[in-house]
Amino acid sequence: MLCVGDVFAGYVIERVLGGGGMGEVYLARHPRLPRSVALKLLNVDFATDTEIRGRFEREADLIARLDHPNIVSVYDRGVEDGRMWMSMQYIDGIDASAVDPAPLPPQRAVHIVGEIAKALDFAHSTGVLHRDVKPANIMIARPAPGYGERILLADFGIGRLRDDTGHLTRTGHLTATLSYASPEQLSGATPGPRSDQYSVACSLFWLLCGTTPFAAESVAAVVAGHLHYPPPPVSARRPFLPPALDGVLFRALAKNPDERFGSCTEFAQAAASALAVPTAVVPPEPTRAQMPAAEARRPWRRMARWRLPAAAAGLVVVLAAVIGIVWATTSSGSSGSSSTSSTTAPTSKPAIPPAAVVSGMQPIGELDEQGNLVGSTVPGPYPAVDGPVNCAPVSIAMAGPLSGANAVLGGNVLGGVRLAVDQFDRKNPGCQVTVKNYDTLADPIKAAQLAPAIVADASTVALIGPTFSGETQATGQTFSNAGLPFLSPSATNVTLLSHGWHSFFQGLAMDTLQAPGMARYLVAKGYHHVCVVADNSDYGAGLARATTQSLGGASLSSCAVTVQTGAKDFGDAVKEITAAAPDAVFYAGYYTESGGLLQQLRAAGSTAVFASGDGSFDPGFLSGAGSAASGALLSCLCGPASAPFDFDYRTLINTAPGVYSPEAYDLTAIVLHGIASGHVTRADLLRYIQSYSGDGIAHSYRWTSTGELAEPRIWLYKAR
Known part of the structure; x- marks a missing residue:
């Protein structure tokens, strides 16, 4: 993992943007031009794998051909210190998976998909498939002055020339996210441009409903839904959507690719036309509260207990091997007696990824x-x-x-x-x-x-x-x-x-667990020069004492600063902290001050990791810190x-x-x-x-x- 300020292939690393099984992506400064790029690095252990290297080089060459305003551009690629790298256009914005579908107007959802359809049809015209279209790969750029919002498609990482018969994965290209994968991808058939159209339709379904068409608790049920069952009508889940839109999605999600639309743009245009059909109820700003009950929303839950066809059952085994599915099980339970023997949770189901109860706070573990x-x-x-x-x-x-x-x-x-x-x-x-x-x-x-x-x-x-x-x-x-x-x-x-x-x-x-847990985590992560800053509340003073004690020699006495509750100007505290040059700052106090303190620390040039307890676990911290909040670590008993x-x-x-x-x-x-x-x-x-x-x-x-x-x-x- 590269650190802020490291130089790689001439690029100066500014921060981590993301990572995955193949490697990491960094925000980096171009060595010669006044711009930032997204720098993608493959893991070092892949450098000697000729198969992986072939996939990476082919990816870069394919995307470099795609000069289109709705496709993230590739600038350069190479090998440095045994690691393959590729520099790409950096998009300042969010991906569509971060959008809340509840207040999203259906017209905007269709507009987003329409822009992606243009990108895909262009790529298809050059012989390139995407194979992994999903909201997380749809980038929504922040509007620039004088320009509207831009929608771009990223990560053609498993795209391949349609007529390429080479095999870049031994297990059969099953790298598409299951919830958005086409039936032909899941069954091992040859995918084509209409496979991407199917994934775009699943993405539109999610943008409209907040769930995918075949959402379920098990991989088997998701696969069975894609392979064998019709999609649920969106008008049943969100009654203000016109039934005409159901027909459009039914066609785009057809099991047989030949029954889908001729192009992605044709699908997007049909969806836009369907929205123009009046419905009996058209609320001005729909919310999730207006959606039907959960049982109607997730009919596929019951499918986990059904027997799958032999081919699909075998496919699940392959998928488990390919994408590393992790199953979480609990012991099955219990009788109707009042026995005092150990009582366990009565069901066994796969783990569900966590979601924050405070928007903008991503659970780590x-x-x-x-x-x-x-x-x-x-x-x-x-x-x-x-x-x-x-x-x-x-x-x-x-x-x-x-x-x-x-x-x-x-x-x-x-x-x-x-x-x-x-x-x-x-x-x-x-x-x-x-x-x-x-x-x-x-x-x-x-x-x-x-x-x-x-x-x-x-x-x-x-x-x-x-x-x-x-x-x-x-x-x-x-x-x-x-x-x-x-x-x-x-x-x-x-x-x-x-x-x-x-x-x-x-x-x-207990309250008493927060300080030692967070302090020892920071030390274990290599932060050995930590400023402990407290507000003047009883909560702040107590948490600061316990944190300082747990940090031991990692606590810097030169910046044991106290700030006043209700303060807005933290200039004196910022001077003491920056003078101590810590690698981390732990704030013991409430969000009413922590957000402003962090913002002023960043403005003063401090790059120290900022951490705090549950007193800062509030939307007010995010609003107070603004963009400076990104990357801050917060603990919560919750x-x-x-x-x-x-x-x-x-x-x-x-x-x-x-x-x-x-x-x-x-x-x-x-x-x-x-x-x-x-x-x-x-x-x-x-x-x-x-x-x-x-x-x-x-x-x-x-x-x-x-x-x-x-x-x-x-x-x-x-x-x-």
Whole structure:
């Protein structure tokens, strides 16, 4: 991995843009011209592989022919220090996979696809196929003054001359992303220009609906969808879209390439014409909340249990070998008894990539107390639904602030509870669970007043909450005395474990884990000159002390700076920090100051890695830091969600999930697992939870006798 300031083949490295199995891509300054380029390097171990080298050189030669305003240009290629490299046009913008489809007007989605269609038809006219069209390869450049937005197609990395009979991969060119791959690519048939058209149609489907046509939980189901089943109509998922658009997509997604449109542009024009057909409902700004329920949206989930044709089943084995599919499994569970033996999560499904609950914060993985990165995928199954089963009606209580200054946090928790119960109730008409809300106003006194009513309701078998540590301190003994399981998705004060409550369970790690985990991670990554900066709050001072202690000799005493809460000008602090020339800065405090401090550090020329705790884990940090936020590392006790969870949450709750929504969902799902397996009294359910072990969408869950997570971890995020 090259570092900022390194010189490679004459290019000065400015920052990393991305990476993958083949190598890395850097932003670099041209050695002679006043411009930046995207510099692509193959991994050094590929240098002696003549097959890989042939693929790389052919890629560069092919793309160099494609002089088109909608195609990312290639400038040069070569070999340096045993590494093959290629310099390409740098696009200042985003790729289409970063676009939120919810507010995206359908006309703009079709415009994006129309521009890509022009690029593909041009490439096809020169004999070049792309073979990997997907939103991540569609670049949306920032508008330049006096010019509109530009749409470009990138990464013809597996493009090949249509008449080339050479084989550049031993396993048969199956490098297209499965969700966008054509049937002929998946079945081993010869692809052609209409294969790219199929992938463009899948991309348009995603831009319109926020999901691909055959989204499913297993590779087998995705492949079966592409090979054997018709695409679902987009008008059923987003009712304001005209049915005429369904017909256009049906044709572009035909299994037989001969039944598709004659060109990509013909497809794009047909889609634009279909949008002009009036519909009964045309909302001015659609949101995901207007989309149908998740069951209607993902009919392919059920296909994972179907028997596949022999050819498709064999193909799945090949795919697993080619693209390195990682399966995450959990033990299958449990009986309907109230046994105290170990209880495990009752399903086994593949892992789902994590998605941030704060937009712009990309999950990297989980950190343990030693700073080890121990996981980078959301481990558990989703949706976490059992059934169908029958039971007497029961209720789950939720206690937290639903009005007042902290209502957003309470709403996040309630949303997670509601989603889990809604999914369960729809699966189990003979075992209905009701959510009962108790508004604590984030006030310990109010919470204590509500606690007797919660425990007096005989139908309530568990409580999700209280939300804050103060509320929990005030009510915990009442709940414990009543034998009511109470699971908090957000209370993290370590003193909660010292009261001897036998029915208390924390949904995330203690506050005390954040400092050692982050500090030791920085040291392990080679940062040995760290400035620890704090605000003057109790939170900031405590986190700074713990972080300094955990850093040991890596902490620089010369820049142990304190800034004032509410400050806007950090000139003095910036001078002290830059004078110390640290390789990293850890900020212990809140986002209200951390964003501005980082922006002013970058303006002063500091390139030190910027890290902070969960006080900065807020959209306000991103807005305060602006473009300087990119690359900042932030830890949070809170875990990420997943794209399916995000979609379903928005559909039901009419807003995006927030911090602690995933934890609330996980804890509610654990309670529902217990109910589904016959544990419908407080005592039985308590025994079930005490022996529970399983993965959720945010964390893994198993508890000690005090209610602490047995394997507590924090999540590490990177600002984008």
